Amino acid sequence: MIEVNHLTKQFGHKAAVDDISFSVEKGEVLGFLGPNGAGKSTTMRVITGFLPPSGGTVHICGISMKDKPEDAKRKIGYLPESAPLYNDMTVLGFLRFCADIRGFSGLAKRQAVDRVIVTCFLDSVIHQSIDTLSKGYRHRTCLAQALLHDPEVLILDEPTDGLDPNQKHEVRKLIRELGKEKTIVFSTHILEEVDAACTRAMIIDQGKLVAEGTPEALRNEGDGSLTELFRKLTTPDVAA
Amino acid sequence: MKNIWSIFRREVSSFFTSPLAYVLIFIFLVVTNALTFLWPGRELIENEQAVLKDFFFYYHPWVLAFYGPMLAMRSLSDEHRQGTIELLSTMPVRTIEVVLGKFFGALTVLAVSLALTIVVVFTVSYLGDPDGGPIWSGYLGSLLVGGTFIAVSIAISALTRSQVISVAVSIPLCLVLCIIGFDPVVNFFNDSGVPIVAEILSSLSVIPPFTDFAKGLIDLRYVFYFVSVIALCLFATNLVLQSKRA
Numbered sequence: 001m002i003e004v005n006h007l008t009k010q011f012g013h014k015a016a017v018d019d020i021s022f023s024v025e026k027g028e029v030l031g032f033l034g035p036n037g038a039g040k041s042t043t044m045r046v047i048t049g050f051l052p053p054s055g056g057t058v059h060i061c062g063i064s065m066k067d068k069p070e071d072a073k074r075k076i077g078y079l080p081e082s083a084p085l086y087n088d089m090t091v092l093g094f095l096r097f098c099a100d101i102r103g104f105s106g107l108a109k110r111q112a113v114d115r116v117i118v119t120c121f122l123d124s125v126i127h128q129s130i131d132t133l134s135k136g137y138r139h140r141t142c143l144a145q146a147l148l149h150d151p152e153v154l155i156l157d158e159p160t161d162g163l164d165p166n167q168k169h170e171v172r173k174l175i176r177e178l179g180k181e182k183t184i185v186f187s188t189h190i191l192e193e194v195d196a197a198c199t200r201a202m203i204i205d206q207g208k209l210v211a212e213g214t215p216e217a218l219r220n221e222g223d224g225s226l227t228e229l230f231r232k233l234t235t236p237d238v239a240a
Numbered sequence: 241m242k243n244i245w246s247i248f249r250r251e252v253s254s255f256f257t258s259p260l261a262y263v264l265i266f267i268f269l270v271v272t273n274a275l276t277f278l279w280p281g282r283e284l285i286e287n288e289q290a291v292l293k294d295f296f297f298y299y300h301p302w303v304l305a306f307y308g309p310m311l312a313m314r315s316l317s318d319e320h321r322q323g324t325i326e327l328l329s330t331m332p333v334r335t336i337e338v339v340l341g342k343f344f345g346a347l348t349v350l351a352v353s354l355a356l357t358i359v360v361v362f363t364v365s366y367l368g369d370p371d372g373g374p375i376w377s378g379y380l381g382s383l384l385v386g387g388t389f390i391a392v393s394i395a396i397s398a399l400t401r402s403q404v405i406s407v408a409v410s411i412p413l414c415l416v417l418c419i420i421g422f423d424p425v426v427n428f429f430n431d432s433g434v435p436i437v438a439e440i441l442s443s444l445s446v447i448p449p450f451t452d453f454a455k456g457l458i459d460l461r462y463v464f465y466f467v468s469v470i471a472l473c474l475f476a477t478n479l480v481l482q483s484k485r486a
Contacts, residue, residue: 045326048330049329049330050326050329070332070333070334071332073331080326084322084323085322085324086322086324087322088254088257088258089257093253097246097250098327100246100249101243101247101328101331101332101333102332103242103332142327145327
């Protein structure tokens with residue numbers, strides 16, 4: 001479903017992503033771990049086609065992101081890290097706009113928008129202007145946008161960042177449910193989330209893949225604790 | 241095509257939901273009317289001529305050199321600042337569709353603003369018997385000059401996250417496009433014995449083509465001039481957007 005081969009992304013001389021290869025199948029939820037600045041967001045931005053890679057290839061459902069970007073992008077729902085939104089629109093207006101861009105019209109558009117409003121619990125704010133939303137609602141509005149076209153692949157960059165414990169719980173539950181029939185990659189630096197939502201996890205550090213496996217396997221590798229493994233394998237911010 | 245329409249609609253509605261649009265349009269109307277009726281020595285009423293080319297339209301390129309950049313300043317700077325460019329770029333939309341949607345959005349606001357100056361035309365028609373042709377071609381000229389300035393400003397706005405920088409760079413650029421074809425400047429180079437400089441500069445300027453439009457002459461070469469400058473700027477914007485991500 002997602003195939004990443006020898007992916008490299010350089011900014012100037014610095015390699016933000018350094019020769020990473022992996023694939024994610026349907027029904028898998030891949031947790032993407034790493035310290036801040038490890039290259040998680042850059043990897044996701046390349047997979048979603050926002051940034052062109054410096055080397056390597058990305059295939060989404062067998063479609064090359066380089067050769068057929070529009071077709072590949074149709075398959076993906078993406079929640080960027082900062083949950084960017086048009087502040088001057090209402091939640092409903094924004095979702096309708098995204099539905100337009102995703103090629104919906106008429107009844108199908110109404111149904112798609114109604115569906116994500118329910119899934120992301122946005123009912124109470126649909127007519128509210130986006131710049132007056134709290135962080136939790138902003139995040140969920142942006143998540144709703146990613147789910148509009150019922151994509152086969154979901155790329156979520158820190159989907160629980162800035163949410164309160166209840167909202168975090170809801171989002172993890174949602175990821176688990178969606179993960180049954182979709183391909184999901186989500187990044188986090190909260191290690192508990194790996195246990196809570198992932199079927200598989202990867203740890204990257206300084207642009208390189210340093211560990212990969214099921215949460216149990218990784219925990220065993222770290223002598224029973226993911227935190228231990230994480231601390232052992234990754235470079236602390238202060239040292240970098 | 242459908243994507244351009246969606247981006248266009250969002251652009252126009254976002255413009256008219258913000259108070260900024262009304263403030264800008266208000267200022268545009270005040271300035272164009274004030275220049276037309278109050279400029280010392282060129283007051284429309286006192287000159288008792290029902291011709292707009294030397295009054296109302298005379299100022300248009302200069303006013304548009306400010307107004308065009310103001311209409312376009314947010315277009316791409318804001319996408320970068322809010323990060324929404326990341327959303328758009330990961331949706332099945334081509335960057336040129338985004339650029340065109342934004343251009344036609346700003347152009348529509350300009351068209352609305354120009355339409356609201358029709359009061360001046362009514363005034364002249366009430367007082368005298370103006371020739372309709374030059375008025376319509378003058379408006380077409382204004383739209384083309386304004387469109388050119390909008391396209392220049394959109395290209396600049398693609399380069400920066402800051403609206404202020406975007407507008408502060410675009411206005412001088414648009415003014416330069418006016419000044420190099422302005423009579424005193426052209427005369428200066430002619431008198432200095434370098435008419436070739438005058439000719440080159442004024443052939444790049446928006447003023448000579450616009451003056452023809454305001455006189456009622458629609459020269460296809462000049463239409464081609466405006467359209468090609470607009471196309472060039474939008475094409476450059478597209479390149480900037482694509483290379484910015486690399």
